[in-house]
Amino acid sequence: MTQWIVAEKGLQNIVVDQTALSLVEGQQGILIYRGYHIDEMAKCSFEEVCHLFLCGSLPSSAELDRFDSALKSERIVDSRVLEYIAAAAKADVPMAILRTAVSMLSAKMNLADASNAEALRKNAIALIAKTTTLAAAIARAKKGQPAVQPDPALSHAANFLYMSRGERVDEVVAKTLDTALVLHIDHGFNASTFTARATASTLTDMVSAVLAGIGSLKGPLHGGANTAVMNMLLEIGEPDNVDSFLEKALAEKRKIPGFGHRVYKTLDPRAKHLKQMSEAWGKRVGEVKWFTMSQRLEELMLEKKKLNANVDFYSASTYYAMGIPPDMYTVIFAIARMAGWSAHIMEQLGNNRLIRPEAEYTGPKDLKWVPIEER
Numbered sequence: 001m002t003q004w005i006v007a008e009k010g011l012q013n014i015v016v017d018q019t020a021l022s023l024v025e026g027q028q029g030i031l032i033y034r035g036y037h038i039d040e041m042a043k044c045s046f047e048e049v050c051h052l053f054l055c056g057s058l059p060s061s062a063e064l065d066r067f068d069s070a071l072k073s074e075r076i077v078d079s080r081v082l083e084y085i086a087a088a089a090k091a092d093v094p095m096a097i098l099r100t101a102v103s104m105l106s107a108k109m110n111l112a113d114a115s116n117a118e119a120l121r122k123n124a125i126a127l128i129a130k131t132t133t134l135a136a137a138i139a140r141a142k143k144g145q146p147a148v149q150p151d152p153a154l155s156h157a158a159n160f161l162y163m164s165r166g167e168r169v170d171e172v173v174a175k176t177l178d179t180a181l182v183l184h185i186d187h188g189f190n191a192s193t194f195t196a197r198a199t200a201s202t203l204t205d206m207v208s209a210v211l212a213g214i215g216s217l218k219g220p221l222h223g224g225a226n227t228a229v230m231n232m233l234l235e236i237g238e239p240d241n242v243d244s245f246l247e248k249a250l251a252e253k254r255k256i257p258g259f260g261h262r263v264y265k266t267l268d269p270r271a272k273h274l275k276q277m278s279e280a281w282g283k284r285v286g287e288v289k290w291f292t293m294s295q296r297l298e299e300l301m302l303e304k305k306k307l308n309a310n311v312d313f314y315s316a317s318t319y320y321a322m323g324i325p326p327d328m329y330t331v332i333f334a335i336a337r338m339a340g341w342s343a344h345i346m347e348q349l350g351n352n353r354l355i356r357p358e359a360e361y362t363g364p365k366d367l368k369w370v371p372i373e374e375r
Helices: 046-055 061-073 079-088 094-108 117-142 156-165 171-184 191-200 206-217 225-236 239-251 271-285 289-305 311-321 326-350
Strands: 022-025 030-033
Touching: 030 046, 046 061, 046 117, 046 156, 046 171, 046 326, 061 117, 079 094, 079 117, 094 117, 094 206, 094 326, 117 156, 117 206, 117 326, 156 171, 171 271, 171 311, 171 326, 191 206, 191 326, 206 326, 225 239, 225 289, 225 311, 225 326, 239 289, 271 289, 271 311, 289 311, 311 326
Parallel strands: none
Antiparallel strands: 022 030
C-alpha cells in the first residue's frame, strides 16, 4: 500500500525539487543568486544578471556585449500585437493585457523543443526582450498614446523607460529601475515560478509555461501586492494620518500589504535596497511624504505585529516617485521575473519529471445515483 506524505496547506516547509538558481534563507534574511549575495548582485546591471541566470556565469565584457546584442535584436514585436494592446487598454487591466500579448508572441517565435537547451535559451532571450516592449506599449496605451519603437542604443531598463515615456531619461533614473529589476529577477520556488515549472514539466513550450507564471504573478497575494501598497498610501494621504489609519485597519482585521513573508522571518534583504531608493527618490522629486509614511508604517508594523517589510513595500513609493502609475507595478515585476521564469523552465527541462502531486480527498464516497426524473 502506498504511503502518502501529507504536506502542510500551501506546501509550507516542503522541498519539492532542487535548484541552482537562487537560495532563500528565511531565518537569516539572505538571498543568493547562483552563489552571489543579493547585495553584490545589486551592483550589477540587469543584463549581467540575466546572463548569470541563463548562461550560468557573470559575463566577461565580450560575453556581455554579445548577450546585450542578442537582447536588443529581439526587442521588436509584431504590429498586430501592438494593435491588440492599443484596443485592449481601454477596457482591461495591464497584467491581463500582458498575459494575452505574450501569448500572441508565439505566432512569430520558433518555439524550441524541450531537449534543445540552446534553442530554449534563444526563446528566453526573445521573451525577456519582447516582454519589455509589450510592457512599455501597455503603459503608453493606457494613456492613449501610440507605442514607441525600441532604441538600440539604450540598456534594457533605459529602453523600457524611453518606450514608456517617449523620451530618454537621465542615467540615475535608468539605474534605479535597473537595480529594481535585478532585485525582482528570482526568488526560489515562489508561486509564479513553481507554476511555470509545473507547466514546463508537461513538456509544453516556453511561452505556455511563462504564461502560467504571469497568471500566478497577477494575483494580489503575489505580484499585485506593491500596487496594493501604493493604493494604501494614497488612501492614508498624509504622514499625520498613518498612526490612526493603522490602528483602525488592525482593529478591523484588514490585511496590511507589503508586510510579512512566507519564507523570511526577518527583514527581506531586497527591501533595504528599495528603502534607500525610495528615500533618495522622494528627495529627488521634492516629495518625501510617501517615504515618510512608509517608514512610519514599517516602524509600527514591527512594533505591533512583529512583521517586517517585504520587497513589495518600498518598491511602491519608489516607482510612484519615478512617475510610474500603480497599475503598472506588477507589469514591471513581470519584466524582471521573465528572466527568472525562463531560467527555471530551462533547469526543469534539463532534468525533467512531470510534477503531479496527490490530493487528500475529503468528499463523500457512498452516494447512490438517482435517475434525473426522481431527483
